Amino acid sequence: MSKRRRPRERRSGAEWTVRGVLLLACAALGYASVAHTTASVILKGQIEHAHVLAPGDGRITALLAQSLSGANTDVQDRARATRLAQLALQQDPTASLAAITLGLNEYISGDVASARRLFRYAETLSRRDLRTQVWAIEDSVARGDITATLRHYDIALRTSDRAPDLLFPILAAAITDNTIRLPLVRLLSTRPAWGSSFIDYVATSAPDEIASAELLLAAKRAAVPVTDSAWALVIDHLIQRRLYDQAWTYFAATHPHADRRRSRDPHFTSTEEAVPFKWVVGRGDDVNATLQANRAGGLFDFTVPAAVGGRLLEQLQILPPGRYQLNGHSREIDQPNSAAPQWILTCREDGRELGRIDVPNSSVLGGIFSGEFVVPEGCRAQVLSLVARPSDTVSAISGQIDRVALVPIKT
Known part of the structure; x- marks a missing residue:
């Protein structure tokens, strides 16, 4: 029975970038994020020796399989990783690392259906593994399921300290798409623990100033906390690009009595933090x-x-x-x-x-x-x-x- 291969259709540069980051993350998050899940921490150079000493320990077998897997390994190592991961699951059906390794190898080889099945199994064992959620994000994006994509972003960002560094840049770049921005605002309105940090990231680092302003304005209207400093940064970025009309539009949206034909706050009563159109x-x-x-x-x-x-x-x-x-x-x-x-x-x-x-x-x-x-x-x-x-x-x-x-x- 032949494997189902991913079609080689053309994709945008941005989408390839996102996919590349997610794929590398699945491979690169490897050993450092899972070594501590074994009964005792095993140095990478000792995995082979540990497997010889305890060949029936599914967790060690899974760890060895993972060390041989990834996007940059050769065909022989990847084939051995697959055999070891299959053995690990026979030894210990709860070895989520083995399921992740198999899923990643199937994904690299082009068998998306098998990869999906294995990563879903890994997620039933543990929702806290970042690579599992990264895969789920990738898979949801490929299927065009924005709701599922954002759900897995939320899980990853709530359960992994590493997730913001990896996922904030991708999510911030995606807010240029209105079909993503509006559901994202709904998610932010539930006040996730990572929400404030993401708002600040968008204000300081998002690549599109207009999209950043649209997101923060929608967030404000949805009663999502947005600090004065974050809002000021977004408006200031528009001003630095000499997008004065757009900057004023976003300022006026949150200051409905402001009039561009006159100065503001004549009696110095505002307590806002250094908003460019204020004092x-x-x-x-x-x-x-x-x-x-x-x-x-x-x-x-x-x-x-x-x-x-x-x-x-x-x-x-x-x-x-x-x-x-x-x-x-x-x-x-x-x-x-x-x-x-x-x-x-x-x-x-x-x-x-x-x-x-x-x-x-x-x-x-x-x-x-x-x-x-x-x-x-x-x-x-x-x-x-x-x-x-x-x-x-x-x-x-x-x-x-x-x-x-x-x-x-x-x-």
């Missing part, structure tokens, strides 16, 4: 600046050595071309005119400066300040910054801003 505090060894939110309203407090100066606060804008008014209020600013802080608006892409507005001492006009900016055509994104100018006339520049807003001027 971001400047960093530096000599800059002491904080956003202080409270129920009565927030403020921005700053102190910086006068000789240093630097950017104290900024917020990314996606303003359409036009005229804009900056209005605000300060406290406790008392500096010479030459050392007054300034609000500066620049084009993000080329650094063009669109204007400067001084922040006078808080004793002037009751601390109220205002001015105008003009955003020209071709300036798709802008950065509104509060900057301390270096000066040798004072020892430090300090003060507070408790309100600032950049709004369109009606014509």
Whole structure:
């Protein structure tokens, strides 16, 4: 009776990559992950000797079979591995390692039906073996069964410490497919133990920024916990690629009252962590600046050595071309005119400066300040910054801003 062989149809490069990783994993996870399952740990070079001493021990026979198996072994070793694995199952029908070795050899030789039967048998013996779940993922993908694929991902990630390093990259690459992304979100909504780690992995390492944003947005809508830092990273990746409209779309989806025609959070009340379209505090060894939110309203407090100066606060804008008014209020600013802080608006892409507005001492006009900016055509994104100018006339520049807003001027 002839064996059923896998058809040699053409596959996409991505699918071959996934299959290659999974196949190598089945082979490479070998000895290190199973040696401790024997009654005593056996060094790889001692397996042959142990088998000679205990030829009837099914666990040792299975371990020897496994050591001779894999994608890179020659035909003779693989044939011997098959014979030893069959013997191991006769000696001990619960030797899951023997079933895995046989399944892998059948898969390498092209007999998918036999491999499926053997791996399913191995799974009935133990669901905790990573290679068994990796095979099940591979088999489910080949059959187009997304539900089963994700179920085996879940089992593997819940039962193996090694699984995230192996499977997160593959799963993150697959989220570009909407037929996978939506069921994955449903799985994440059950709050699996690995869910938060996967969300963070997608935010930092997934290859497609749009798909990452879609996944995290869907996760947020499904009440899956998504940290501010993860969400900020996804939006920032879009911004770094100059995908400003897409970045704004995803930001606005979770901030329904946001308006791209004006700045946000005029009273500094947000507690979100460094989201690009919110206020971001400047960093530096000599800059002491904080956003202080409270129920009565927030403020921005700053102190910086006068000789240093630097950017104290900024917020990314996606303003359409036009005229804009900056209005605000300060406290406790008392500096010479030459050392007054300034609000500066620049084009993000080329650094063009669109204007400067001084922040006078808080004793002037009751601390109220205002001015105008003009955003020209071709300036798709802008950065509104509060900057301390270096000066040798004072020892430090300090003060507070408790309100600032950049709004369109009606014509």
